[in-house]
């Protein structure tokens with residue numbers, strides 16, 4: 001099934017776009033920057049980007065792109081503009097500090113604001129979404145918004161019978177979830193794995209309801225089997241062995257996207273010692289020092305060094321995931337940026353930048369990674385009004401001091417985040 005836009009966001013967008021213009025909204029002109037539009041096209045040097053009422057109306061070289069006289073000029077000379085990043089696999093609302101189970105409106109909105117300050121302007125929350133998340137998704141004004149846009153999947157479905165499976169899908173579908181989410185993984189042999197007749201029933205029912213099915217998988221065989229059953233999105237890397245032609249062909253034939261979530265593997269072991277990012281101001285500026293102090297506790301670090309699963313993810317799963325990423329990317333599979341950030345110690349916002357760095361380490365080019373976090377992600381999420389800096393799209397615009405095409409680490413020079421033409425307030429404002 002091709003993923004289509006079935007979100008409340010779009011319905012709301014159309015409703016609002018067709019009503020009168022919003023107070024306080026006008027035209028903006030970003031002038032003099034290097035514009036990387038997310039499509040893969042070469043950057044426009046000395047470009048102009050015009051927005052009106054939250055949408056992009058024109059993009060082009062300064063010499064040939066007129067600036068409307070009423071537009072407010074924003075000088076971005078020497079800076080680089082990119083579309084807002086889309087995280088195709090996150091989790092929103094559960095974690096506070098290093099504890100889970102704190103789901104409420106405040107936490108959902110706080111985390112969406114955090115993602116936004118890091119330039120992650122859309123988040124696909126793939127599971128553990130509760131009532132308040134659906135409400136935030138449903139009521140987010142696509143024009144007057146300064147936090148990340150949210151998509152939700154509801155609970156991760158784990159039914160025991162085929163009948164339960166069908167009922168569970170319909171329950172989530174009735175709430176107009178953006179995705180159905182399941183796990184087909186025995187967690188290195190520690191937990192039972194969902195049976196084929198269960199996920200097959202879930203896939204059939206999801207397809208009937210027109211909601212794409214996202215699968216958390218680990219093994220190549222499970223990835224292939226769920227794909228054959230009708231899965232629409234591979235929510236993690238294949239980590240047990242090298243991917244093969246059969247898998248690549250199946251992904252391409254069914255137009256299924258694949259998100260590596262390399263930082264998910266990283267998070268399982270990285271706190272065994274001192275992570276390099278603990279001294280990165282781009283990380284520390286948004287993290288409570290008490291959290292870092294807890295993660296530095298020697299007993300905690302020792303437990304991870306002694307953990308067979310952590311060491312397996314570090315030494316086997318992550319290297320395999322990175323190899324497979326390169327193979328799939330080279331084969332033309334639609335790879336999209338996703339992190340599985342949101343659970344404890346998987347830091348929302350920062351981990352998306354780390355993920356992009358790891359994707360480049362795995363062998364993708366910075367341009368490919370930028371596309372995977374923008375146009376390709378929007379395509380895979382069915383968000384045809386986002387993902388590029390082109391006329392007609394929402395004005396989700398990132399401004400960087402230095403060019404991420406030259407070095408992907410330059411995404412950490414993020415200076416300004418705009419969502420639908422609204423400047424996202426920096427931390428503390």
Ligand SMILES: [Zn+2]
Pocket residue numbers: 089090091126127340
């Ligand atoms: Zn997840």
